[in-house]
Amino acid sequence: MGVQYFAGVDVGSATAKAVLVDAAGTICAHVVVPSGGNLTLAADRVLAAALERVGAVPGDIAALVATGYGRESVANRTKTVTEITCHAKGAHVLYPDARAVIDIGGQDSKAISLDAAGMIRKFEMNDKCAAGTGRFLEVMARTLEVPLDEVGPRALTADRPAKISSTCTVFAESEVISLLAQGETVERILAGLCLSISQRVNSLAMRAGMAPRVIMTGGVAKNTGVVRAIEKAVGLPLTVPDQPQIMGALGAALLARNEAVK
Amino acid sequence: MDSGNGTALEVFTSVCDDFYATARAAAASGRKVAGFVCSYAPQELLHAAGYLPVRVLGRPGGTPRADQLLQAYACSLARSSFDAALSGEFDFMDLVVFSHTCDTMQNLADLWRSSRPNQKVVIVSAPTVTSGPAALSYYRKVLADVREQIEALSGPISDEAIRASIDLYARHRNLVQRLYDLRREHSELISGRELLAVVTSSMMMDKEEHLRLLEPFVAELESAGDVKAKRLPRVFVAGSVCQNMGFVTALEEAGCMVVDDDLCMGGRSFSLPEPPAGDPMDALVEMYLGRRPCPAFHTPGFDPGAFLVERARAARAAGVVFLLTKFCDPWFFDYPHVNKSLEAAGIPGLLVEVEQNLPVPEQFRTRAEAFVELLKAKAE
Numbered sequence: 001m002g003v004q005y006f007a008g009v010d011v012g013s014a015t016a017k018a019v020l021v022d023a024a025g026t027i028c029a030h031v032v033v034p035s036g037g038n039l040t041l042a043a044d045r046v047l048a049a050a051l052e053r054v055g056a057v058p059g060d061i062a063a064l065v066a067t068g069y070g071r072e073s074v075a076n077r078t079k080t081v082t083e084i085t086c087h088a089k090g091a092h093v094l095y096p097d098a099r100a101v102i103d104i105g106g107q108d109s110k111a112i113s114l115d116a117a118g119m120i121r122k123f124e125m126n127d128k129c130a131a132g133t134g135r136f137l138e139v140m141a142r143t144l145e146v147p148l149d150e151v152g153p154r155a156l157t158a159d160r161p162a163k164i165s166s167t168c169t170v171f172a173e174s175e176v177i178s179l180l181a182q183g184e185t186v187e188r189i190l191a192g193l194c195l196s197i198s199q200r201v202n203s204l205a206m207r208a209g210m211a212p213r214v215i216m217t218g219g220v221a222k223n224t225g226v227v228r229a230i231e232k233a234v235g236l237p238l239t240v241p242d243q244p245q246i247m248g249a250l251g252a253a254l255l256a257r258n259e260a261v262k
Numbered sequence: 263m264d265s266g267n268g269t270a271l272e273v274f275t276s277v278c279d280d281f282y283a284t285a286r287a288a289a290a291s292g293r294k295v296a297g298f299v300c301s302y303a304p305q306e307l308l309h310a311a312g313y314l315p316v317r318v319l320g321r322p323g324g325t326p327r328a329d330q331l332l333q334a335y336a337c338s339l340a341r342s343s344f345d346a347a348l349s350g351e352f353d354f355m356d357l358v359v360f361s362h363t364c365d366t367m368q369n370l371a372d373l374w375r376s377s378r379p380n381q382k383v384v385i386v387s388a389p390t391v392t393s394g395p396a397a398l399s400y401y402r403k404v405l406a407d408v409r410e411q412i413e414a415l416s417g418p419i420s421d422e423a424i425r426a427s428i429d430l431y432a433r434h435r436n437l438v439q440r441l442y443d444l445r446r447e448h449s450e451l452i453s454g455r456e457l458l459a460v461v462t463s464s465m466m467m468d469k470e471e472h473l474r475l476l477e478p479f480v481a482e483l484e485s486a487g488d489v490k491a492k493r494l495p496r497v498f499v500a501g502s503v504c505q506n507m508g509f510v511t512a513l514e515e516a517g518c519m520v521v522d523d524d525l526c527m528g529g530r531s532f533s534l535p536e537p538p539a540g541d542p543m544d545a546l547v548e549m550y551l552g553r554r555p556c557p558a559f560h561t562p563g564f565d566p567g568a569f570l571v572e573r574a575r576a577a578r579a580a581g582v583v584f585l586l587t588k589f590c591d592p593w594f595f596d597y598p599h600v601n602k603s604l605e606a607a608g609i610p611g612l613l614v615e616v617e618q619n620l621p622v623p624e625q626f627r628t629r630a631e632a633f634v635e636l637l638k639a640k641a642e
Contacts, residue, residue, distance in 0.1 A: 082632040120632075
């Protein structure tokens with residue numbers, strides 16, 4: 001019998017992520033794919049891709065924890081755990097001194113405060129509206145015809161942020177178009193959008209309670225413009241892992257490992 | 263559970279599936295019906311006058327009529343109740359009793375009066391500060407005036423009839439309080455959703471009828487003996503009205519047990535003291551001012567934060583979930599203080615804003631599950 005793996009599958013609104021860890025908890029494979037319209041299919045695809053990386057088959061998975069908005073769509077799961085617990089777990093294992101996590105994904109933003117043992121003290125989530133999340137940035141980047149990965153670097157070159165007053169994604173889009181028409185630079189608008197996101201996240205962060213070290217996870221953590229803006233708003237430096245998107249799936253895989261040990 | 267209690271619970275639950283069906287049927291067969299918007303309405307007076315008192319709780323669905331007349335920050339209880347009234351769904355109510363709890367309700371009473379000229383609107387203005395001689399004498403005058411307004415429609419109400427209604431309501435309240443005690447001690451016997459159905463249906467049904475079903479229901483549960491306790495996190499629920507049963511249901515589906523509450527559709531409305539002897543109007547004054555205050559009122563010496571901590575501890579609750587109706591300003595002004603007391607006591611809290619007339623949002627399930635995970639991790 002070959003190596004046994006513990007799998008975490010995080011099906012989010014924008015992307016599906018899979019992480020395989022071994023019995024020691026070391027990451028053996030991680031994959032990110034777009035979620036698309038069929039969440040079950042996305043979960044299957046992302047897990048198959050991860051297994052392929054290590055040359056394993058589904059039978060090599062000792063336990064699987066599903067998380068994320070599509071967690072109920074994941075086949076063959078040992079159990080489901082919310083993304084809040086998974087991000088906290090992932091952050092705590094990589095950074096044992098983590099006391100807070102800010103996670104911004106496709107539709108959700110969350111602020112989580114942790115105690116010294118990595119247990120969640122309190123969490124806050126955006127509710128009812130996806131303004132200030134990954135989808136918001138995607139829409140704006142498309143409107144401004146800026147590739148998503150250039151949003152952050154270009155925002156950081158602005159001398160000052162443009163003023164974006166609307167928090168609604170649709171209204172903010174028309175506001176961006178008006179700003180362009182008024183001759184505002186793309187860089188200032190991008191900086192304004194990053195500022196707008198940071199202000200929304202900061203109100204969650206203040207409610208949850210922030211203390212160093214703060215880890216930022218989720219796809220939006222790849223955007224340096226947003227990261228710098230949140231650091232300024234929260235007043236604390238953020239630690240961004242190499243692969244911020246997979247933190248939920250990593251936490252899930254580590255919880256799967258705990259599950260199998262039980 | 264045997265068929266007797268199964269049947270009673272079915273009745274309570276079916277009333278909650280369609281709040282007003284019972285009252286509408288009663289009205290169709292000639293019974294006079296009085297709607298009451300707030301639990302501070304002296305239901306005993308309405309009952310003594312021959313009315314079937316029915317709680318006004320809005321209803322599920324959109325509110326296009328009310329949206330024309332109410333500002334965006336009126337709560338979903340006001341909005342959906344008023345929308346139902348404007349569409350004629352509440353025409354079976356002969357009168358509607360409002361309380362001066364918040365600006366929205368105070369102004370809704372006037373709007374209601376002008377929009378539904380054939381429906382008598384009565385406003386009960388309980389004193390904001392509920393203790394002291396001035397509060398007592400003021401409220402005595404208010405209730406005398408309310409009695410006169412009702413009598414103008416119903417004919418004279420005798421003191422004996424009021425006393426009989428007070429006694430009936432007290433008997434019913436005692437039963438509900440016994441059910442709360444039972445759930446606190448043997449939480450596996452009755453779920454939060456079931457108790458919510460008992461309480462909500464009691465505000466919709468004829469009191470004698472509800473009592474007739476509730477007496478054997480409680481007695482049977484009390485004699486159920488030892489049931490194997492479930493090892494689920496124990497949760498206390500606090501909040502405003504909670505007519506949307508979906509939230510408590512989804513909360514329990516997330517893997518916890520609701521073991522006690524401070525809800526208007528719950529313990530708070532059944533916290534009136536035993537009726538004092540003597541003049542029945544004086545008794546009503548003492549009972550309604552002596553109850554556990556809702557956040558719209560102030561009782562000197564009553565600290566809502568300390569109260570919640572004490573109740574949560576007494577119920578051995580691991581956490582508190584606040585189901586606050588969105589835009590319920592009396593509750594939201596209290597919340598920061600109450601939450602601070604909870605944090606100081608080391609009891610985790612989860613705040614959820616509820617739109618009473620809309621389905622439970624998917625995100626609520628995630629937050630409820632995450633909260634249960636937090637409580638479980640804390641217990642380990």
